[in-house]
Structure formats: C-alpha cells, structure tokens
Amino acid sequence: MKHTVQITIDGKTTDLPVLEATAGLDVVDVRSLISQGVYTYDPGFLSTAACDSTITYIDGDAGILTYCGYPIEQLADHSEHLEVCYLLLHSELPTAAQLHQFKSDITDRMPVDPQFAQIFNGFTQTSHPMSMLCAAVAGLASLFHEGLDIYNPDHRLESAMQLIAKIPTLAAMSYRKSIGATFVDPDPALGYAENFLNMCFGETGRASQVSPTLAHALDKIFILHADHEQNASTSTVRLAGSTEANPYAAIAAGIAALWGPSHGGANEAVLDMLNEIGDLSRVGEYVDKAKDKEDPFKLMGFGHRVYKNFDPRATVMQASCQAVLAEQGVEEEPLLKVASALEKIAREEAYFIDRKLYPNIDFYSGITLKAMGIPTPMYTALFALGRMPGWIAHWSEMLSSPFKIGRPRQLYLGPVKRDYVPMDQR
Numbered sequence: 021m022k023h024t025v026q027i028t029i030d031g032k033t034t035d036l037p038v039l040e041a042t043a044g045l046d047v048v049d050v051r052s053l054i055s056q057g058v059y060t061y062d063p064g065f066l067s068t069a070a071c072d073s074t075i076t077y078i079d080g081d082a083g084i085l086t087y088c089g090y091p092i093e094q095l096a097d098h099s100e101h102l103e104v105c106y107l108l109l110h111s112e113l114p115t116a117a118q119l120h121q122f123k124s125d126i127t128d129r130m131p132v133d134p135q136f137a138q139i140f141n142g143f144t145q146t147s148h149p150m151s152m153l154c155a156a157v158a159g160l161a162s163l164f165h166e167g168l169d170i171y172n173p174d175h176r177l178e179s180a181m182q183l184i185a186k187i188p189t190l191a192a193m194s195y196r197k198s199i200g201a202t203f204v205d206p207d208p209a210l211g212y213a214e215n216f217l218n219m220c221f222g223e224t225g226r227a228s229q230v231s232p233t234l235a236h237a238l239d240k241i242f243i244l245h246a247d248h249e250q251n252a253s254t255s256t257v258r259l260a261g262s263t264e265a266n267p268y269a270a271i272a273a274g275i276a277a278l279w280g281p282s283h284g285g286a287n288e289a290v291l292d293m294l295n296e297i298g299d300l301s302r303v304g305e306y307v308d309k310a311k312d313k314e315d316p317f318k319l320m321g322f323g324h325r326v327y328k329n330f331d332p333r334a335t336v337m338q339a340s341c342q343a344v345l346a347e348q349g350v351e352e353e354p355l356l357k358v359a360s361a362l363e364k365i366a367r368e369e370a371y372f373i374d375r376k377l378y379p380n381i382d383f384y385s386g387i388t389l390k391a392m393g394i395p396t397p398m399y400t401a402l403f404a405l406g407r408m409p410g411w412i413a414h415w416s417e418m419l420s421s422p423f424k425i426g427r428p429r430q431l432y433l434g435p436v437k438r439d440y441v442p443m444d445q446r
C-alpha cells in the first residue's frame with residue numbers, strides 16, 4: 021500500500037499522505053496543498069471525501085450497503101426501525117433492555133406541544149407537506165435552544181431522540197393539514213410506523229385500524245432509507261451543523277436539500293411519471309422517449325449514480341412491495357400495471373441492460389406507498405422520516421471530535437478589479 025503520493029507544482033514536489041479506509045477507497049489528504057498556493061477543484065464532490073465517518077459504507081459496484089458494518093439486507097430482515105435508529109446513534113445494536121428503554125424514550129417524546137402545533141395554522145391547505153415539515157422542524161429550535169450544549173453528548177442524544185420521536189408526528193400533521201383534517205394524537209401503545217399511519221389515517225381515541233402488513237412494510241421503508249453516508253441532504257446537515265447551528269435548524273436544512281427531485285423527490289417523480297403514462301397502451305411510447313437521445317425524458321425510478329449493478333435496497337423493497345400489493349389486492353390497478361410493464365421492459369431490453377439501468381429503491385417505494393394509499397406529495401416527507409436517524413447520527417459524529425466549519429473554496433472566473441462606473445456613464 022502506498023502511503024504517500026507526490027504532487028509537483030512549479031517544479032516543487034510535495035508528499036501528500038494517503039489515509040487508509042477500513043473498506044473502500046483510500047483518500048489522498050490534500051489539506052496541506054493550500055500552503056503550496058493551490059486549491060483542488062471538484063464541483064459536485066465527485067472525487068472528494070469531506071469527512072471521515074464510521075457510520076455507513078457503500079460499495080456501489082458490488083451493491084453493498086452497511087450500517088455500522090451490518091448489511092442492509094440483514095437489518096431489513098431481522099430488525100425494526102427504532103433498533104436501527106439506536107444502532108446509528110450508538111454504533112452498536114441494543115440489548116433487549118436497551119431497545120425497550122429507547123422505544124419508551126421515543127414514545128414519550130412523540131407528542132407535540134399544543135401551542136407549537138399552531139405553527140400549522142400559518143399554512144394554506146395547498147401547502148406541500150415538505151414545506152410544512154421543513155418549517156416545523158426548524159421551528160422546534162424555538163423549543164429546544166436555551167441551555168442546549170451541542171458539545172455535550174447527552175444533549176446531543178436528547179436532540180436525536182426528540183427529532184426521531186417528533187418527525188412522524190409532524191409529518192402526519194402536515195398530511196392532516198393538507199386534507200383539512202384535525203390532528204390525531206400519537207398513541208403510546210403503537211409501534212413507530214403504525215403510530216405514524218394511525219396519526220395520518222386514524223382518529224384520536226379510536227383503536228388503530230392499521231394493517232400489520234402495511235405497518236411492517238413502512239417500517240422496512242424507514243430502515244432502507246435510514247442512512248446513505250454523505251448524500252446531499254446529510255452533507256447539508258453537516259455543513260449547517262459545522263457552524264455550530266442549532267441541530268433542529270441544521271436538520272431543517274437537510275430536509276430542504278432532500279426535497280429536490282434529484283434526491284428524495286424521486287419517489288414522488290416516479291408516481292408523477294406513472295400518472296403521465298396513465299395506461300398500458302402508452303408504455304411503449306414512453307420507453308421510446310426514454311431511449312431517444314434527443315428527448316430529455318428519463319424513466320424515473322431507474323438507474324442510480326452509485327449503484328451500477330443493483331441497489332440492495334431495491335431488492336429488499338421489491339419483496340416488501342409485492343406483499344403490500346397482494347394485501348391491498350391492487351395488482352390490477354392501472355398505474356401499477358404500467359409500473360410492472362416498465363419493470364419488465366427494463367429487465368429485458370438491451371438499452372436498459374447495457375446501461376445497467378435497474379429499478380432503484382424509489383421505483384418500488386413509490387409503488388408501495390401508492391398501494392398503501394399514501395398521497396404522492398407525502399412520499400418525500402416519508403423519506404425524511406426514514407432518514408432522520410442518519411442525519412442526526414452524522415451531525416453528532418461530526419461534533420464528537422474536532423472539526424472545522426465547512427467552507428469550500430472556488431475557482432474564480434469573474435472580472436478582475438475594475439473601477440465603479442457612475443450611473444450616467446453606463
């Protein structure tokens with residue numbers, strides 16, 4: 021293993037250390053380059069590790085995703101979302117007693133202060149749930165700011181538990197607001213995913229009618245989304261958090277970053293596309309559009325920047341999706357028939373096989389959420405719900421050892437100094 025690389029700038033050679041990863045690519049430590057009078061240039065961070073981390077590992081070529089070393093398939097098969105949350109926060113799986121305590125800690129923190137709930141009165145009924153969720157999470161900073169010491173691990177854990185506990189309540193409130201319905205209180209007797217579904221579709225004081233199959237499938241969706249190392253929203257949380265900002269504000273920044281269709285918004289885009297296609301008879305036309313170089317149209321839910329062989333989350337999600345479709349008896353629903361025709365074509369046609377364009381997790385999660393009766397604008401809010409432990413674990417990891425404020429440099433290409441031109445001379 022080579023432990024340094026050499027770079028020669030204007031005839032002067034500098035040794036740059038190579039930092040060894042426990043798995044995956046090693047990184048060249050370029051921090052000393054500034055003393056040589058140059059920066060590195062890497063828009064989009066294509067070749068840049070912005071931090072070190074012990075939380076999540078991805079090997080996109082091999083289709084591997086692990087949380088703290090545990091393969092996602094094993095976690096999805098054997099654990100539940102709150103167990104995964106504990107793992108991400110503590111780096112170890114909980115004992116039965118620890119999990120019991122953690123669940124009770126989360127349940128205790130799920131209710132939202134009635135005064136704070138008035139924040140939703142400021143929104144119109146047509147507001148997108150992501151807009152409400154982002155604002156509500158940022159608003160939590162107003163409840164948890166005084167006395168918060170972000171360098172105290174106990175305070176960080178309390179913030180993490182508050183956020184993991186309150187995000188289902190706030191997401192469900194966003195949904196209830198969007199349909200003009202009153203809020204449903206969290207029920208301490210229910211599991212995490214079931215509680216969320218009951219707060220969306222149930223009634224305060226009435227026994228939960230949530231199907232265990234749907235609650236189980238949603239819990240799995242949360243596990244599969246719980247972390248994905250330094251993606252755009254997690255990097256946003258780290259960057260905002262690096263200014264020592266309030267954690268609720270930093271997480272709200274992550275929610276904003278997640279909203280875009282190139283990131284968390286893709287599951288919503290899958291359903292928009294299925295709606296646009298509308299009928300089996302038009303599938304061929306849209307597949308041709310996707311293959312046409314002159315047409316910018318892409319099949320939403322196919323392909324992935326990192327996973328080039330398969331998305332391990334999609335494999336798990338596919339099985340879960342089928343269980344939900346069977347339980348709901350909706351296999352014959354026109355949009356779902358369009359989805360299965362697209363999936364078949366993508367698996368059989370050379371264009372998709374040659375380019376390794378497999379259905380990704382958003383394809384199956386979009387269809388699953390549709391079959392569950394979740395309204396499309398809520399899909400990204402559900403992604404945010406699932407991703408919460410990842411965001412807060414990365415924020416806490418950053419604060420637990422020395423770090424610097426995130427402050428990229430730039431390649432300046434604007435005008436060099438010029439003199440101000442008075443208005444009458446322009």
Ligand code: ACO
Pocket residue numbers: 282283284286310311317318319320321322323324325326375377380381382
């Ligand atoms: N439909 C049709 N053709 C596609 C698609 C698609 N969904 N995705 C890629 N291609 C084609 C490209 O046109 C290109 O063809 P060419 O080699 O003939 O020029 C080739 O496949 C490679 O595509 P790239 O854009 O280079 O692949 P990249 O890795 O940069 O992009 C991405 C990956 C952004 C996910 C892309 O596949 C895409 O836009 N997919 C649809 C959106 C989507 O589902 N996003 C969710 C990703 S998963 C997540 O974020 C959780």
